[in-house]
Amino acid sequence: MKRQLSHFHGGVHPADHKSESSGRAIAIAPIPPQLIVPVRQHMGEPARPCVQPGDRVLKGQIIAHAEGYVSVAVHAPTSGTVTAIEDRPVAHPSGLNDTSIVIEPDGQDLWTTRTPTDWRNMPPSSLRNILRDMGIAGLGGAVFPTWIKLNPGRREKIPLLLLNGGECEPWITCDDLLMRERADGILQGAAIMQYLLGADEIIVGIEDNKPEAIAAMQTAASKCRHPVDVVGIPTLYPSGGAKQLIKVITGREVPSGGRSTDVGVATFNVGTAFAVHRAINHGEPMISRVVTVTGNVAVPQNHEVLLGTPMQELVRLAGDTAEPVSGYIMGGPMMGFDIPDISAPVVKATNCVLVKSVSLFPPPPPAQECIRCTRCADACPAELQPQELYWFSRSQHFDKAVAYSLFDCIECGCCSHVCPSHIPLVHYYRYAKSEISATRQAEKAANHARERHESRLARLERDEQERAARLAQRSGAKTSGDDARQSAIQAAMERARANQAESTE
Numbered sequence: 280m281k282r283q284l285s286h287f288h289g290g291v292h293p294a295d296h297k298s299e300s301s302g303r304a305i306a307i308a309p310i311p312p313q314l315i316v317p318v319r320q321h322m323g324e325p326a327r328p329c330v331q332p333g334d335r336v337l338k339g340q341i342i343a344h345a346e347g348y349v350s351v352a353v354h355a356p357t358s359g360t361v362t363a364i365e366d367r368p369v370a371h372p373s374g375l376n377d378t379s380i381v382i383e384p385d386g387q388d389l390w391t392t393r394t395p396t397d398w399r400n401m402p403p404s405s406l407r408n409i410l411r412d413m414g415i416a417g418l419g420g421a422v423f424p425t426w427i428k429l430n431p432g433r434r435e436k437i438p439l440l441l442l443n444g445g446e447c448e449p450w451i452t453c454d455d456l457l458m459r460e461r462a463d464g465i466l467q468g469a470a471i472m473q474y475l476l477g478a479d480e481i482i483v484g485i486e487d488n489k490p491e492a493i494a495a496m497q498t499a500a501s502k503c504r505h506p507v508d509v510v511g512i513p514t515l516y517p518s519g520g521a522k523q524l525i526k527v528i529t530g531r532e533v534p535s536g537g538r539s540t541d542v543g544v545a546t547f548n549v550g551t552a553f554a555v556h557r558a559i560n561h562g563e564p565m566i567s568r569v570v571t572v573t574g575n576v577a578v579p580q581n582h583e584v585l586l587g588t589p590m591q592e593l594v595r596l597a598g599d600t601a602e603p604v605s606g607y608i609m610g611g612p613m614m615g616f617d618i619p620d621i622s623a624p625v626v627k628a629t630n631c632v633l634v635k636s637v638s639l640f641p642p643p644p645p646a647q648e649c650i651r652c653t654r655c656a657d658a659c660p661a662e663l664q665p666q667e668l669y670w671f672s673r674s675q676h677f678d679k680a681v682a683y684s685l686f687d688c689i690e691c692g693c694c695s696h697v698c699p700s701h702i703p704l705v706h707y708y709r710y711a712k713s714e715i716s717a718t719r720q721a722e723k724a725a726n727h728a729r730e731r732h733e734s735r736l737a738r739l740e741r742d743e744q745e746r747a748a749r750l751a752q753r754s755g756a757k758t759s760g761d762d763a764r765q766s767a768i769q770a771a772m773e774r775a776r777a778n779q780a781e782s783t784e
């Protein structure tokens with residue numbers, strides 16, 4: 280029976296530019312001369328290095344352990360020698376450096392021991408710990424540790440496992456090609472996820488501009504022991520957003536500030552499901568991913584790339600065109616960000632390296648004043664008031680921006696896309712969010728310091744009171760001893776006087 284689909288508010292139809300890279304099979308990118316592996320590739324605490332410069336490592340060996348709760352391990356993408364642990368440029372809008380483990384490959388690509396897991400006979404908590412130690416994080420963009428998302432916690436189960444094959448962002452085709460070529464592995468990963476979540480149902484949502492991927496996933500689903508529903512959804516950006524996909528497939532609305540699990544759904548990118556399959560069924564940690572290299576290059580294509588490969592290696596592989604390069608984006612034009620330095624490595628979040636030219640990405644016209652046309656609000660899939668958020672962010676009235684649900688903004692860029700005044704609205708929201716987060720962090724740190732100070736004062740006061748009590752007790756005991764002695768002397772004197780009186784009578 281055909282599934283009844285719903286619609287989300289707003290959305291836009293940017294030129295998709297998918298065909299440039301979707302016509303070629305996934306290529307295996309060569310091992311680069313040097314791998315730069317950041318220890319912070321996932322959301323949460325960075326992993327803690329457990330190797331030293333000079334150590335020899337094998338492919339798939341842990342080189343940094345998960346640190347704290349929200350974290351995952353990091354692994355050597357190939358065999359070789361650790362040459363440094365130092366700050367290197369990383370793919371981040373800030374352009375700042377971060378701690379990275381630098382490996383010089385030996386060219387042998389020798390694996391460490393790979394042990395498949397008999398997951399059907401393993402308690403869920405042990406299985407989740409394996410995923411943490413295998414470095415599995417969400418490949419859809421947020422890179423949240425998968426082992427945490429696969430824990431239903433007090434809910435005991437999450438009824439619906441929703442695999443996200445939306446890939447609505449223009450230019451990017453890595454999930455499309457993964458579904459076409461590795462559909463069986465994706466659904467084997469989904470079976471493991473279903474077991475961990477206790478899910479009753481698996482649905483795969485795919486935009487209908489990917490007919491080959493839909494067909495491949497349907498063929499794989501027909502071979503599965505567990506039922507899997509592969510659903511084609513209308514192509515409309517950003518239908519690959521988790522909340523939007525849930526709305527389209529189930530009709531349910533994730534509440535403001537809430538999570539998809541609040542409406543009984545756990546969403547994962549199809550690439551994450553495939554990574555879970557490799558980790559559990561093959562004992563292979565997350566050391567590579569599929570990356571679309573496209574835009575102003577001679578051969579736009581998807582490559583399976585070792586994490587840590589400098590992006591410049593991929594750009595070189597894709598070849599130059601006659602047109603000069605005007606910049607690079609990690610991700611797509613709607614939600615990605617400019618990379619100032621393409622010596623930065625591919626990380627778990629790198630789904631696309633988009634090479635810019637002036638003809639493909641003309642510089643935007645200068646921003647004009649907001650004319651209050653509300654087109655941005657009509658396009659906003661989160662049903663926000665982007666023009667108000669813009670005013671509050673720009674004027675630094677951050678409390679008002681929060682009151683207008685700034686943190687429900689998914690930074691999809693629909694508002695900027697339709698704005699006739701060409702205002703880079705999302706830049707303002709990112710700025711406001713980072714300022715608010717920094718203030719909250721500072722407040723948290725100040726509160727923490729104040730609590731520590733107050734508890735130290737309380738402890739000192741308690742110690743002082745206890746010391747005073749001990750002194751009082753000791754001096755009390757001494758006083759009563761003196762009194763007793765004094766009484767005994769007094770009694771003896773009285774007895775002596777009485778004796779004397781008796782003898783003199």
Ligand code: SF4
Nearest residue numbers: 649650652653655698
């Ligand atoms: S689309 Fe642009 S000009 Fe129109 S209301 Fe929104 S911010 Fe203002």
Ligand code: SF4
Nearest residue numbers: 659688689691692694
């Ligand atoms: S970027 Fe934020 S405010 Fe703009 S359309 Fe997307 S969700 Fe709405």
